Amino acid sequence: MTSTPTVLDALVIGAGPAGIGTALALASVDGLVFGVLERGEIGQTFLDWPAEQTFLTPSFTGNGFGATDLNAVHPETSPAFSLGVDYPSGRQYAAYLRGVAKHFHVPILDGTEATSVTPRDGGFEVLSERGSVLARSVVWAGGEFGDPSTPRITGHSLLDHSSGPAAWAPHPGDVVVIGGYESGIDIACHHVQQGAHVTVLDYQTPWDAGTGSDPSFRLAPRSRMRLLGALATGRLTLTAAQAVKVSKTSQGYATRLGDGDVVTSDSPPIAATGFGPGLGPVADLFATREDGWPELDEDDQSTITPGLFLSGPTIRHRGLKFCFVYKFRQRFAHIARIIGERADKNVDALEAWRAAGMLTDDLSCCGVDCAC
Ligand SMILES: Cc1cc2nc3c(=O)[nH]c(=O)nc-3n(C[C@H](O)[C@H](O)[C@H](O)COP(=O)(O)OP(=O)(O)OC[C@H]3O[C@@H](n4cnc5c(N)ncnc54)[C@H](O)[C@@H]3O)c2cc1C
CATH class of the missing domain: 3.50.50.60 (FAD/NAD(P)-binding domain)
Incomplete structure (x- = not known):
């Protein structure tokens, strides 16, 4: 003082x-x-x-x-x-x-x-x-x-938030990321680079270019470049869907989508939800x-x-x-x-x-x- x-x-x-x-x-x-x-x-x-x-x-x-x-x-x-x-x-x-x-x-x-x-x-x-x-x-x-936020969906306590070390640890196999803006694309690219198959879920498809110019509402150029690299590996899927429920299964984890589809992962889904x-x-x-x-x-x-x-x-x-x-x-x-x-x-x-x-x-x- x-x-x-x-x-x-x-x-x-x-x-x-x-x-x-x-x-x-x-x-x-x-x-x-x-x-x-x-x-x-x-x-x-x-x-x-x-x-x-x-x-x-x-x-x-x-x-x-x-x-x-x-x-x-x-x-x-x-x-x-x-x-x-x-x-x-x-x-x-x-x-x-x-x-x-x-x-x-x-x-x-x-x-x-x-x-x-x-x-x-x-x-x-x-x-x-x-x-x-x-x-x-x-x-x-x-x-x-x-003050990390997780989506208010059934089973949200199973999620790892993208700000924690567990979400960044090696994730072999299939990975699900909920949230497709900066932190979601960041961690998705990280796991793709490590060899994982990653599905990113976001019904608002923030990975699209959008119409505005404000970087608070569209991906930064560096993130876009990393995204293109990750997509080119064939191990990244971007899905326009809302996750509504997460549950543990005998094989790993199941994330149910709004349209009834289910995406499975070998590790807890990652909440990149800000x-x-x-x-x-x-x-x-x-x-x-x-x-x-x-x-x-x-x-x-x-x-x-x-x-x-x-x-x-x-x-x-x-x-x-x-x-x-x-x-x-x-x-x-x-x-x-x-x-x-x-x-x-x-x-x-x-x-x-x-x-x-x-x-x-x-x-x-x-x-x-x-x-x-
Ligand atoms: C993953 C991530 C990536 C980001 N990347 C970028 C980027 O590339 N570029 C960019 O410009 N911004 C980025 N941001 C935005 C980011 O929020 C800010 O850049 C920055 O961390 C915010 O600064 P801050 O000082 O408000 O908060 P913080 O850096 O979080 O600092 C807050 C401080 O307050 C202290 N504190 C909290 N409560 C108390 C208390 N009760 N008493 C005393 N001390 C307390 C904490 O210990 C901490 O040191 C990113 C944010 C995140 C989460």
């Missing part, structure tokens, strides 16, 4: 890219007193990624020409530069985050889980096993990795949208708890998803500006984030519509 004030201007919970990035933007505002709590280590989620998993958004040091590395969390940094790779693994990206936090002296208390957040006296009291912290604003940056919002101790402090995601005002603040902000891939505004680093980092400096202005500080330095293509405060201009 920075010095020992009785009340911080802001407390950030979580030291992943969202938490570190927001803290760095807060540090751009002279005189703000803030800290970061992290229950594990810096970049813990990336340390927990299966070893085989890598980023799908490429890193490239375009900094200086207005094209800041897509995976950077600060305008003057680039994972491509510091790591020397374009698609970092989880361990590599955690090393980048550690390096950035160290270089900019981000005040982080690690090994400290925030267990409750209570609005109090116009601010918040945050409890951890180390005691209580008072802060005027709280930024929840706890990520979604701790994540929930993962709001942990702040879940009750946000209203919920119809689609289940937290309701935010134009400043990424809870609509029912003023002073509580959300940073990271869980941000949704209307039809926009901020699920990649290059998207949700657009809001670090915006949140820092709101917190800085409330504390009556000069926030001009945050304009450097805009110059680096890392600040969007007008949400009406985020649509992606490429001509070709």
Whole structure:
């Protein structure tokens, strides 16, 4: 923590890219007193990624020409530069985050889980096993990795979620993957490469090109290239169908489809069905949208708890998803500006984030519509 004030201007919970990035933007505002709590280590989620998993958004040091590395969390940094790779693994990206936090002296208390957040006296009291912290604003940056979602179908407890090591372990024979967007295609290609026969089930057929240009709604080019390679082996089947039931059989596992067909596998089917919002101790402090995601005002603040902000891939505004680093980092400096202005500080330095293509405060201009 920075010095020992009785009340911080802001407390950030979580030291992943969202938490570190927001803290760095807060540090751009002279005189703000803030800290970061992290229950594990810096970049813990990336340390927990299966070893085989890598980023799908490429890193490239375009900094200086207005094209800041897509995976950077600060305008003057680039994972491509510091790591020397374009698609970092989880361990590599955690090393980048550690390096950035160290270089900019981000005040982080690690090994400290925030267990409750209570609005109090116009601010918040945050409890951890180390005691209580008072802060005027709280930024929840706890990520979604701790909240894997599985489909609500009969037998769902038999599924292995794609975020866990069991799903990535060798799977000889026939494999079923439920969910055909990025994580489903990723793990399907992995098992095809290992020699398995894989069936991917998804009634929405997200592997089709689709019509929009937003990478949140269509497969990344790298995933498409890997998909073509996997299809060429003849061991990958993409099926437009909904899984409705999973059961164990004497031979392995059976996945029943909506049309009554059954697909068998030698191992538990893999649920590549994404994540929930993962709001942990702040879940009750946000209203919920119809689609289940937290309701935010134009400043990424809870609509029912003023002073509580959300940073990271869980941000949704209307039809926009901020699920990649290059998207949700657009809001670090915006949140820092709101917190800085409330504390009556000069926030001009945050304009450097805009110059680096890392600040969007007008949400009406985020649509992606490429001509070709
Ligand atoms: C499999 C997978 C692949 C992805 N690939 C890409 C990609 O290629 N490119 C891209 O841009 N994005 C990608 N993403 C999106 C990804 O969600 C983000 O890039 C990133 O992990 C989110 O950052 P975050 O800081 O919000 O959350 P996290 O990185 O999950 O960090 C949250 C941190 O908060 C800590 N924490 C949680 N609860 C508490 C608590 N109560 N108290 C204290 N600390 C707490 C956690 O330990 C963790 O360190 C991917 C996501 C997944 C799951």
